[in-house]
Amino acid sequence: MGTYTITVLPGDGIGAEVTTQAIEVLKVIGERYGHTFTFHQALVGLAAIAAEGEPISDATIQLCQQSDAILLGAVGGIPQPDAKVKPEQALFRLRKGLQFFANLRPVRTQKALLDASTIKPEVLQGTDLLVVRELTGGLYYGHLEPSTPGKPSEIRQTANGIEAIDTLLYTEAEIERILRVAFDIAKGRHKKVTSVDKANVLSSSVLWRRVANRVAADYPDVTFEHLLVDACAMHLIRRPTSFDVIVTENLFGDILTDEASMLAGSMGMLPSASLGTRRTKHGIFGLYEPIHGSAPDIAGQDKANPIATILSAAMLLRYSLELSQEADAIETAVEQCINAGYRTEDLREEGKEVLGTKAMGQRIASAVARVTI
Ligand code: NAD
Numbered sequence: 272m273g274t275y276t277i278t279v280l281p282g283d284g285i286g287a288e289v290t291t292q293a294i295e296v297l298k299v300i301g302e303r304y305g306h307t308f309t310f311h312q313a314l315v316g317l318a319a320i321a322a323e324g325e326p327i328s329d330a331t332i333q334l335c336q337q338s339d340a341i342l343l344g345a346v347g348g349i350p351q352p353d354a355k356v357k358p359e360q361a362l363f364r365l366r367k368g369l370q371f372f373a374n375l376r377p378v379r380t381q382k383a384l385l386d387a388s389t390i391k392p393e394v395l396q397g398t399d400l401l402v403v404r405e406l407t408g409g410l411y412y413g414h415l416e417p418s419t420p421g422k423p424s425e426i427r428q429t430a431n432g433i434e435a436i437d438t439l440l441y442t443e444a445e446i447e448r449i450l451r452v453a454f455d456i457a458k459g460r461h462k463k464v465t466s467v468d469k470a471n472v473l474s475s476s477v478l479w480r481r482v483a484n485r486v487a488a489d490y491p492d493v494t495f496e497h498l499l500v501d502a503c504a505m506h507l508i509r510r511p512t513s514f515d516v517i518v519t520e521n522l523f524g525d526i527l528t529d530e531a532s533m534l535a536g537s538m539g540m541l542p543s544a545s546l547g548t549r550r551t552k553h554g555i556f557g558l559y560e561p562i563h564g565s566a567p568d569i570a571g572q573d574k575a576n577p578i579a580t581i582l583s584a585a586m587l588l589r590y591s592l593e594l595s596q597e598a599d600a601i602e603t604a605v606e607q608c609i610n611a612g613y614r615t616e617d618l619r620e621e622g623k624e625v626l627g628t629k630a631m632g633q634r635i636a637s638a639v640a641r642v643t644i
Pocket residue numbers: 285289344345346347348349350359362538539540560561562563564565566567568569574575576577579617
């Protein structure tokens with residue numbers, strides 16, 4: 272029985288709809304297991320730009336730092352590539368500023384959802400993989416020159432016309448620490464690591480591969496392989512069950528996980544945890560968010576699937592609060608609701624009951640109240 276503080280950053284679009292349901296589920300966990308959760312809400316993304324003039328304020332960063340964990344919905348609207356201040360900058364400030372370099376994105380195919388996917392059931396059956404995405408380096412944080420770390424990429428006028436630059440830079444230390452996270456996790460799973468790169472083209476990948484080989488030698492009981500990212504994209508839908516832990520560069524991990532979401536049936540199913548090394552008195556400090564965005568096409572219509580966010584809350588309980596039984600309770604409740612035939616619009620299937628965001632959240636919350644582990 273503990274007392275915990277969680278900062279909730281609903282953000283934009285469907286962000287508020289899905290985080291509201293995750294909070295409802297956490298409240299039921301609190302009642303059932305005797306915990307006190309204090310939720311502090313703050314603005315991020317477009318909502319923060321409108322009200323506070325920036326995608327995330329110093330005060331909000333401070334609130335996050337003072338809490339045991341952060342739960343985020345999504346930021347952004349219809350992309351405005353030319354905007355000077357972008358809502359997505361809130362994510363970068365949180366991830367880089369709080370040093371959440373390891374982004375864990377688990378992908379599991381539930382039996383009852385085999386037919387919801389566009390991929391053949393026999394290919395999907397038994398899929399259980401984890402993408403470990405490097406989150407604070409690579410192309411997202413292009414350095415123009417090594418002497419100006421963190422300087423963003425830019426579009427500039429030169430004597431030869433307009434040009435744009437993004438730089439993919441990794442230090443050996445950054446590569447090594449994410450590889451070690453992947454291997455340490457693989458030891459407790461099915462003991463296989465696939466390191467994904469583009470070493471036939473990119474220098475950063477050549478270094479990545481060199482470091483990966485060196486780290487792999489420290490884990491003789493873990494099966495290790497390299498895969499080029501283009502081939503990985505293909506193998507993910509050709510033979511998803513052959514993967515256990517996939518570790519990769521920031522942008523590769525971003526793209527591969529949107530693809531992998533279709534193994535689980537929908538973008539609305541995949542949670543994530545972003546972790547660094549800092550510990551609070553309860554567990555590892557972390558940022559938890561669904562992998563999907565603000566879905567402007569369905570925002571405000573009670574159509575969004577809240578499961579990815581609810582499962583992110585389960586990851587929060589497991590990693591940041593070390594409440595694994597409570598995390599199991601949420602995951603089991605989600606599975607029970609899916610098995611009972613409840614679906615949101617994104618998973619619409621013949622003969623299954625389609626619920627709105629709120630109704631799905633309520634079903635899961637009531638299942639949490641009853642579930643036995
Ligand atoms: P998106 O993930 O928001 O949506 C892609 C598609 O998936 C849409 O058709 C959407 O309706 C659907 N979808 C997404 N989540 C869903 C859910 N929970 N339930 C049902 N359907 C769901 O990606 P996008 O449209 O490319 O981006 C929209 C905005 O979101 C952009 O501004 C982008 O930058 C931002 N974004 C933010 C995050 C984040 O905050 N972590 C992540 C991705 C995208």
